[in-house]
Amino acid sequence: GESVGLHLPTLSVQEGDNSIINCAYSNSASDYFIWYKQESGKGPQFIIDIRSNMDKRQGQRVTVLLNKTVKHLSLQIAATQPGDSAVYFCAENIGQAGTALIFGKGTTLSVSS
Amino acid sequence: SAVISQKPSRDICQRGTSLTIQCQVDSQVTMMFWYRQQPGQSLTLIATANQGSEATYESGFVIDKFPISRPNLTFSTLTVSNMSPEDSSIYLCSVGGAGTSTDTQYFGPGTRLTVL
Numbered sequence: 001g002e003s004v005g006l007h008l009p010t011l012s013v014q015e016g017d018n019s020i021i022n023c024a025y026s027n028s029a030s031d032y033f034i035w036y037k038q039e040s041g042k043g044p045q046f047i048i049d050i051r052s053n054m055d056k057r058q059g060q061r062v063t064v065l066l067n068k069t070v071k072h073l074s075l076q077i078a079a080t081q082p083g084d085s086a087v088y089f090c091a092e093n094i095g096q097a098g099t100a101l102i103f104g105k106g107t108t109l110s111v112s113s
Numbered sequence: 114s115a116v117i118s119q120k121p122s123r124d125i126c127q128r129g130t131s132l133t134i135q136c137q138v139d140s141q142v143t144m145m146f147w148y149r150q151q152p153g154q155s156l157t158l159i160a161t162a163n164q165g166s167e168a169t170y171e172s173g174f175v176i177d178k179f180p181i182s183r184p185n186l187t188f189s190t191l192t193v194s195n196m197s198p199e200d201s202s203i204y205l206c207s208v209g210g211a212g213t214s215t216d217t218q219y220f221g222p223g224t225r226l227t228v229l
Contacts, residue, residue, distance in 0.1 A: 032216045043205050043220035044156070046114065089155060093216060100146050100171075101207075101218055103156045 008107055015113040019077040023090035023104050026071060030092040034101065035064060035075045039086045047075070047088075077109075085111045115140050115208050117221035125227045126196055133192045134224045136206035141186035144209040146218065147179070151202045159204075162189040196228045 013019050025033070031052035036044035050057045050064045050073075057064050063076040073090050087108050091101040116139040126132050136145065145162040160168040160181055168181035183189040193200050203225050209218040 034217065036220075041225075043117075043223045046217060046219055049217055091156075099216070100158045100161055101156075102158075105155050 009105070010108045010110065012110045012112065013080050015080060015082060015111055017080050019075075019080045019084070019109060019111075021075045021077075021088050021107045021109065023073040023075075024071060025073060025090075025092050025104075027092065027094065027102070028071070029094045030102075032093050033064070033066065033073050034091045035062075035073075036089045036091060037084075037086045038089065038106075044089060080109075080111050082111045082113050085109055114217075114219045115142060117206065117208060117219060119204075119206060119221040119224050121224060122222065123225040123227075125229065127229055128197055130196055131192055131194045132196065132226060133190050134204050134206075134226075136189045136191070136221055138187045138208050142208040143186075144218075145183060145189045146207045146209070147181060147189070147191045148205045148207060148220075149202045150205060150223070156205065159191070162191075162206075193226065196226075198228045201226055201228045 034049045035047040037047050038044045048059045048062050048064050050066050055066055061078045065074045077084055087106045089106045090104045093099040093101050118137045120135045124132055147159040148156040149159055150156045158171050159174045159179055160170040162168050162181050162183040164183045164186055178194055180192045203223045205220050205223045207218040207220045
């Protein structure tokens with residue numbers, strides 16, 4: 001079946017650097033995307049979402065970019081902090097209210113100080 | 114966002130027994146879902162818990178193994194039946210549609226199950 005995937009399983013950065021986590025999706029019908037952060041021993045935490053009628057959305061220190069042409073999603077974290085260390089998942093659905101999410105494989109972000 | 118709690122937070126169970134996991138939300142929600150996350154893996158949907166009707170299961174998951182209840186708009190249970198070591202996972206509930214219709218889903222803290 002179609003699924004969301006991440007390009008890199010791990011990413012290591014220095015504190016203060018900008019981090020970019022990538023995700024490729026294959027379902028052209030997907031029109032809603034979410035990024036989650038999962039810290040060790042916790043459930044996934046909502047970070048930011050974007051709909052397919054947008055190319056970019058910004059939050060606090062985070063930006064999500066959507067390129068529908070190549071079916072690519074990215075999460076940018078500015079001034080990465082040790083507290084950002086976690087596993088990051090992208091997830092998609094086809095936009096119908098109540099439709100369950102399809103998750104990618106996850107990228108482990110390690111931030112060293 | 115909704116505040117979601119799960120009980121128990123973790124458990125160690127013997128093979129062949131069953132465990133019921135509870136998910137409680139602090140507000141009425143339209144949709145509730147149950148996911149499984151095997152060690153070091155991503156999340157896989159088990160089923161959608163429908164209020165007032167039978168749950169909708171994904172391929173590979175059956176009601177006899179994972180019976181689900183949803184008696185109201187704030188509560189659901191997932192039972193892992195006749196457990197084997199392969200059932201050792203984190204089980205997560207999520208909610209959507211809180212208040213107005215929305216696709217955003219929020220997750221509970223998870224239940225960490227170890228089967229010996």
